[in-house]
Amino acid sequence: MAALAPARSVALELEPDAYQSVPCWYRRDTWLADVERVYTRHYSRARRNLTAGVSLKTLLRVATVMADAADHATGRNSRVDNTTIAAKIQCATKTVTRARNLLRELGLATEILRGRQRTRTERMASWRCGDHSRGWASVWALHHPKPAIPVDNSHVKSAPYNRMSTHPRRGHFESTSYVEREITTGTPVEKRAPTAQAPTKVARAVDPDGLRLARTWLSDPSTPHWARRHTPHGWARVLTKPALHGWSSRDLNQALRDWQSLGHYLPHQPHRPIGLIGRILTALDLNERPASADIARENEAAQLRRQRARCPHCDEHGWRIPPPNYTGPDLAVRCNHTEEQNAVWMQLQRSELPLQQEGDA
Numbered sequence: 001m002a003a004l005a006p007a008r009s010v011a012l013e014l015e016p017d018a019y020q021s022v023p024c025w026y027r028r029d030t031w032l033a034d035v036e037r038v039y040t041r042h043y044s045r046a047r048r049n050l051t052a053g054v055s056l057k058t059l060l061r062v063a064t065v066m067a068d069a070a071d072h073a074t075g076r077n078s079r080v081d082n083t084t085i086a087a088k089i090q091c092a093t094k095t096v097t098r099a100r101n102l103l104r105e106l107g108l109a110t111e112i113l114r115g116r117q118r119t120r121t122e123r124m125a126s127w128r129c130g131d132h133s134r135g136w137a138s139v140w141a142l143h144h145p146k147p148a149i150p151v152d153n154s155h156v157k158s159a160p161y162n163r164m165s166t167h168p169r170r171g172h173f174e175s176t177s178y179v180e181r182e183i184t185t186g187t188p189v190e191k192r193a194p195t196a197q198a199p200t201k202v203a204r205a206v207d208p209d210g211l212r213l214a215r216t217w218l219s220d221p222s223t224p225h226w227a228r229r230h231t232p233h234g235w236a237r238v239l240t241k242p243a244l245h246g247w248s249s250r251d252l253n254q255a256l257r258d259w260q261s262l263g264h265y266l267p268h269q270p271h272r273p274i275g276l277i278g279r280i281l282t283a284l285d286l287n288e289r290p291a292s293a294d295i296a297r298e299n300e301a302a303q304l305r306r307q308r309a310r311c312p313h314c315d316e317h318g319w320r321i322p323p324p325n326y327t328g329p330d331l332a333v334r335c336n337h338t339e340e341q342n343a344v345w346m347q348l349q350r351s352e353l354p355l356q357q358e359g360d361a
Contacts, residue, residue: 014113014139022110023143025075028067031108034144035063038106046105054099061089062099066109067142075142081115081135100138106145113139206233210240217249224256226273238278245286254290255280311337 025031039056047053065085070078082096089096103109115138118126123134214235217223227235242252259280260266270276284290308318314335315321321335 018112018139019076019141022076022112022141024073024141025143028070028072028075031075031142031144032060032063032067035060035103035106035108038108038145039102042106043102046102049105050098050101052098054095054102058089058091058095059099059102061091062096063103063108063142065089066100066103066140070140070142076112078109078140078142079137081137084137100140108142108145110141110143111138112141206236207240207243209243210236210238213239213243213247213249213252217252220249220253222253223249226269227277229273234274235277238274238281242281242286245289247286247289248291250291250295251289252277254294255284258290259283307337308335311335313337313339 036056039059043056062085065088066078066080067075069080070076082093082100085096086093100109100111104111113136115136117135118133126133211232214232217235217239218228218232239247239252256266267276289295304318308314308316313321314337318335320333
């Protein structure tokens, strides 16, 4: 069996004009000095385009690793991925990404080729060469910032001011003694009659009950997000009949859940939401509110909680509390919020109740 070739990295070739119009650096140490100088002067301006800040110390550490991987003579062909830089300087990968973006904003580096995942063909070819990497690292060119060279326009002479000639009739002064006359040729044309204005569209009357239900339904957090593609005025017409039957936003949402639970298809993003709601409401009996049973059950539970809170003879769960002077057996009795149960407890203590009443208690 043939031995595998030693592992080595494979680089992706660039286009011949990839570095066109991209400057080079003078020296590595000069470029690192420019990084510190430009950061000190222009960081506040470049920070506006970043999601988070980068300290000067972190930026210099990232720039040093990128400079070590670049061509010593030109500063180009810096091929090192974010994971490698983060492992060398012991920081997060997102920090390296922000530092590289800051170098680009400061005009100190240019990303020639953005990193990407390798295709299957590229991975197979890299594997045969001994490179087991699954992606291509970004290619950067490190350079000094381009100086803003001022333009000297002192040698350009402006054109002399030419005074315009006078008016052939009025000269330098404006005369108002002449009478303006209307010059026409042939028979004067009668003035055209004013054009009729286009009829304005009369806004369709909206039922206030349907509009109120639409606003309540759209403000409900349980309402599907696709319902908010239309305004309350758009929903008011289709929700007028449910509003007249006393429907609420909870009834509409429960109707959607019932429609889906019965086996009907409810798309995630309906093409026509208003038409879908109209189809569902047509198949339902508007006199029977979908959430009426749940609302009645919740109202009954709330009423019981209020009765238990006002009753001094039971606990928060509705169990009767024995009288203070009761020393009989422990019983679990539901409280009916009346004073008669205290007498029953005392009769039970004195064993004055018949067996049937004692069992009922």
